[in-house]
Amino acid sequence: MNSKRILEAIILGAFLCAGLVILGFLISSSAVRIKSLDRTVTVKGLSEREVPANIAIWPIKFSEADNDLSNLYSVLQKKAEIIIEFLKKNGFTDDDISISAIAVIDRQAQGYGDTSKIEFRYSANSTVSVYSKKVDIVRNTMKKLADLGKQGIAIAGEDYETKTQFLFTNLNEIKPEMIEEATKNARKVAVKFAKDSNSKLGKIKKARQGQFSINDRDSNTPHIKKVRVVSTLEYYLSD
Numbered sequence: 001m002n003s004k005r006i007l008e009a010i011i012l013g014a015f016l017c018a019g020l021v022i023l024g025f026l027i028s029s030s031a032v033r034i035k036s037l038d039r040t041v042t043v044k045g046l047s048e049r050e051v052p053a054n055i056a057i058w059p060i061k062f063s064e065a066d067n068d069l070s071n072l073y074s075v076l077q078k079k080a081e082i083i084i085e086f087l088k089k090n091g092f093t094d095d096d097i098s099i100s101a102i103a104v105i106d107r108q109a110q111g112y113g114d115t116s117k118i119e120f121r122y123s124a125n126s127t128v129s130v131y132s133k134k135v136d137i138v139r140n141t142m143k144k145l146a147d148l149g150k151q152g153i154a155i156a157g158e159d160y161e162t163k164t165q166f167l168f169t170n171l172n173e174i175k176p177e178m179i180e181e182a183t184k185n186a187r188k189v190a191v192k193f194a195k196d197s198n199s200k201l202g203k204i205k206k207a208r209q210g211q212f213s214i215n216d217r218d219s220n221t222p223h224i225k226k227v228r229v230v231s232t233l234e235y236y237l238s239d
Helices: 002-037 069-089 135-142 171-196
Strands: 040-052 055-066 097-099 103-106 122-132 165-167 200-209 213-216 224-238
Touching: 040 171, 055 069, 055 135, 069 097, 069 122, 122 135, 171 200, 171 224
Parallel strands: none
Antiparallel strands: 040 224, 055 122, 055 165, 097 122, 103 122, 200 224, 213 224
């Protein structure tokens, strides 16, 4: 009876030992696999393009001074009509043109300084604006502003409020191709890294698309835009 129990105990012990060995092997193998998954490389891919602006916003600001408020308004309205006629002669339509309300300053009502030395009590300004997809026509017409000067219209120089803007609004049309290009460029870098480290490039672990930026190519060509995006990808590496 005792011999039988001893044999059963030996068999049970053998199974337990075998189970522990197998369990240890599985744990070790899993640990190796998990560790291998921790090996990654993070790379960036750039895509850049130069594109022409497709919209121009051109404010034409002009001013006048007078002691007669009624006459001041009349002169400004007449100047606005001359500017609008000038724009239409150069290819713009009513849909491209808008005019702001006249802004008047009463210098005597400002409450400071010696108003007796003020030559003109009232000063006023207005702005005729062009919002158009005819970017090339805008650029060409801007060169002809001297024609307005010959008609007695002094155009204000460009400042923050009157700076001509050139916009690119067709980003969605080039987004897919640029993202694809940035992703391909990132993968090229990852493949090179894997090769140099005697590894194999695996699947993508994480991908992050950067924001698109649109800037002037340079200060002299605001009508040409540089579009840029950087994609960041993280790949698994294996032996």
